[in-house]
Amino acid sequence: MPDTLVRTKLIRPRPRGRTVSRPRLDDRLLLGSTTALTLISAPAGFGKTTLLGSWLVAGRGGPTAWVSLDERDRDPTTFWSYVLLAVDRAAPGTAAEALAHLQSGRAPLDAMLTMLLNELSVLPTELTLVLDDYHLAEGPDLQPGMVFLLDHLPPQVHVVISSRADPALPLSRLRARGQLLEIRASDLRFTLDETATYLNEVNALDLAAEDVAALEGRTEGWAAALQLAALSLQGRRDRSRFIAGFAGDDRFVVDYLADEVLDRQPPEVRCFLLETSVLERLAASVCGAVTGRCDGAAMLEGLERSNLFLVPLDDHRGWYRYHHLFRDVLHARLLDERPDDVARLHRRAGAWFDEAGQPEAAVRHALAAGDLDSAADRVELAIPTLRRARREDVIRRWVDQLPAAVVRNRPVLAVGLLGALAASNRFDGLAQRLRDVEQLLDVPDQQPVIVDQAEWTRLPALLATYRAALALVGGDPAETVRHARIALDLAGDDDLLTPASAAALIGLACWTEGDLNGAHQAYRAAADGLERTGHVADVLGCTITIADLEVAQGRLLDARRTCERAMALAEQEASPPRGTADMHVALSVIALESGDVGCAAEHLSRADVLGEAGGLPQNPYRWRVALAWLREAQGDAATGVGLLEEAERAYVGDFSPQVRPIAAVRARMLAAGGEVAAALAWARRRGVSATDPLTYLREYEHVTLARILLADHATSGHEAALLEATGLLDRLLEAAEGGGRTRVVLEVLALQSLARAAAGHQAAALESLERAVRLAEPEGWVRVFTGEGAPMAKLLRSLQSRHRSWLFLRTLITAAPARAAGAPPGSGGETPSGQSLVEPLSSRELDVLRYLRSDLDGPAIARELGVSLSTVRTHTQHIFTKLGVANRRAAVRHAHQLNLFAGR
Helix, strand or coil, rough: CCCCCCCCCCCCCCCCCCCCHHHHHHHHHHHHHCCCCCEEEECCCCCCHHHHHHHHHCCCCCCCCECCCHHHHCHHHHHHHHHHHHHCCCCCCCCCHHHHHHHHCCCHHHHHHHHHHHCCCCCCCCCEEECCCCCCCCCCHHHHHHHHHHHCCCCCCCEEEECCCCCCCCCHHHCCCCEEEEEEEHHCCCHHHHHHHHHHCCCCCCHHHHHHHHHHHHHHCCHHHHHHHHHHHHHCHHHHHHCCCCCHHHHHHHHHHHHHHHCCHHHHHHHHHHHHHHCECCCHHHHHHHCCCCCHHHHHHHHHHHCCEEECCCCCCEEEECCHHHHHHHHHHHHHHCCHHHHHHHHHHHHHHCCCCCCCHHHHHHHHHHCCCHHHHHHHHHHHHHHHHHHHHHHHHHHHHHHHHCCCCCCCHHHHHHHHHCCCCCCCCHHHHHHHHHHHHHCCCCCCCCCCCHHHHHHHHHHHHHHHHHHHHHHHHHHHHHHHHHHHHHHHCCCHHHHHHHHHHHHHHHHHHHHHHHHHHHHHHHHHHHHHHHHHHHHHHHHHHHHHHHCCCCCHHHHHHHHHHHHHHHHCCCHHHHHHHHHHHHHHHHHHHHHHHHHHHHHHHHHHHHCHHHHCEEEEHHHHHHHHHHHHHHCCCHHHHHHHHHHHHHHCCCCCCCCCCHHHHHHHHHHHHCCHHHCCCHHHHCCCCCCCCHHHHHHHHHHHHHHHHHHHHHCCEEEEEHHHHHHHHHHHHHHHHHCCCHHHHHHHHHHHHHHHHHCHHHHHHHHHHHHHHHHHHHHHCCCHHHHHHEEEEEEHHHCCCCCCHHHHHHHHHHCCCCCCCCCCCCCCCCCCCCCCCCCCCHHHHHHHHHCCCCCCCCHHHHHHHHCCCCHHHHHHHHHHHHHHCEEEEEEEHHHHHHHCCCCC
């Protein structure tokens, strides 16, 4: 997930005292509000932000969403998070859902933007979105989304971009359509009258008309140059002489005026400005550390009062930054005047951030100082903490920033970087990195650089652990176990992390070979060890596997308890650790297997709210797969198939075996939805046939094929398909029983009963079904039966005729959906008429739902119903939960499917 969003970036800049009224530009901006885009494009210092701020403060722009951009916003997730948050501040409730989906990492960009645009299209008022300093964030990753936004912008929404250069957007197309208003440097330059107003009225310089004209001519109306000139002229007696000698192009003007401004400051202020120019953010304490002074707070307050280009970053005046242009000038002057001091200042800043526990900034300053050894030291010491929090993304950035020559003689650092790559599933070149470390340790009399002595002690065991990991990735379970056991032998008595890691690798090797008991035992040991070391995020990662194994073994109740115990552990942390969202996804799957659709939807919703920061790298695709199953259970297989396609695009692998390939899940859902030909095409592409030798890793695909063959027989009547399915199911049942894979046994028995019934063998069908129901009852398996549709419902009722008092059987019959005759197995419930929900909507929720399909926004709905906006939002959230959807459009769509608008 991106770093925590800086809310002050969404605040419009406050006018700095008196400003020059510029009605000609105000009128242009007002004219631009009728177009899709207003582009304010000019070099630095031409007053773009000031113009916009003054215009909006005057109330001419209506509701405004403002974003001040910088270089860190080039990441699309960060950029759009700021845009959506700004829009939601300006028009409450408009972008909240899109923001949640974006930060969850699950919604593709065009889907998220579509969601936003649909909400914007029903806004009852105009809205202006301002993207200030767009050039700092612009890049190829943002272009598609911006083009999409502008191409589909509703008429009541207007975008304003201020930039130092023309953005890579379809300006010519917008210009031809009359959808672009351009304000450029020639428009922004101060006229002679505006220059006179600025110098003589705003700054009270009382210059003669000829001096004003001379300065306006020499600066060509450049606002920054005029501002710096005004500062230089304060208190000067020889003003005309100064103005007469004022010359040069823009860059030289800035440099010259910066000299003048700096030279007129007291020596201590000038020194403070230069020395703190190495900082991107300023606070009293870090300024004191860099300058060696104890008056940092007073200096910052004085600079702000003097209007020396200081911008507050929060409401408490704790953090500031210099105006970008001013900082550039200050830093250039520092390099010119005191080049030998620059590295020292960066080292001091790095030491402060290091002490403050901000390793990213500490490393950045060390690199800026050219102190590669110090940077490498800090990286090496930071890796264990970052690894514990699963911040591999930070460590990976350092892989590219640290030269290979620096890392070469640092085995602990090299292995730490290697571990971050392995944990991120990036194995290219990993074997060579491992060999390089091993060769370094084999050189006699070699004196490696070691900073983290604790990790140095663990290094032999770590190397064996990564050897085991590479063997696992290479498909060699036996070598995985061999190297993992070597790691266990090498681990010291106080090293709890290596045994946990080795145990997890042994568990993965067992899992790959179908030894679920061995895998479960090893993974439980790994989770216990990781819990003792405080690696909570890794405990949650292990728990996903443990719960998967318990589900496969048929232990549904144990799987729920396992996840709930991990959730309790996560809740003890100050903030949700990574992996918390994954726990909700796992609990959703378990709830769905138990037949609790509402609980499944609730857990997926909570996982969605936690977003990317609360999930492990694999969570985006896992969440989509779980939601696909939920949608299928709700009778919307088409949406489920779409979600699975998204899941394939979002897929991020790890060390776990792919026992349930997404493509096979999709084939099941296609067959369940009646698209048997497409499902059969998947089987041909994968080379899956009913006569294949059976292996654990392809078991899910073979069960999928059996389902497809049954669906083929149900829709086409092909007897060959039924015979193939029957033979395959018999073999699958024997293999699953031998391997203790009770979940597959249950599924195969259910399918076997359907196959036998389809062949006219009713007694045999009921025999298989009764065995399945008795096996399912202790753990509460429901979906394995109810997901098979009308043929299964019919069999369950026939079985009930033999066992009238069987309570669990009655529960299954009640939960089984009614379905049109002849529907293929696994196709879910038919689209119901009237309410067919786990929990019906209340009368008031139905009223709110009716308004959700209108063009009214939240406040308007509240007024229509005579309730508060918070009440409308509460009802809306309840509606989303009960319908199992995440946004307004999906709620309306699903409500139509359920015929909830009938009579309303």
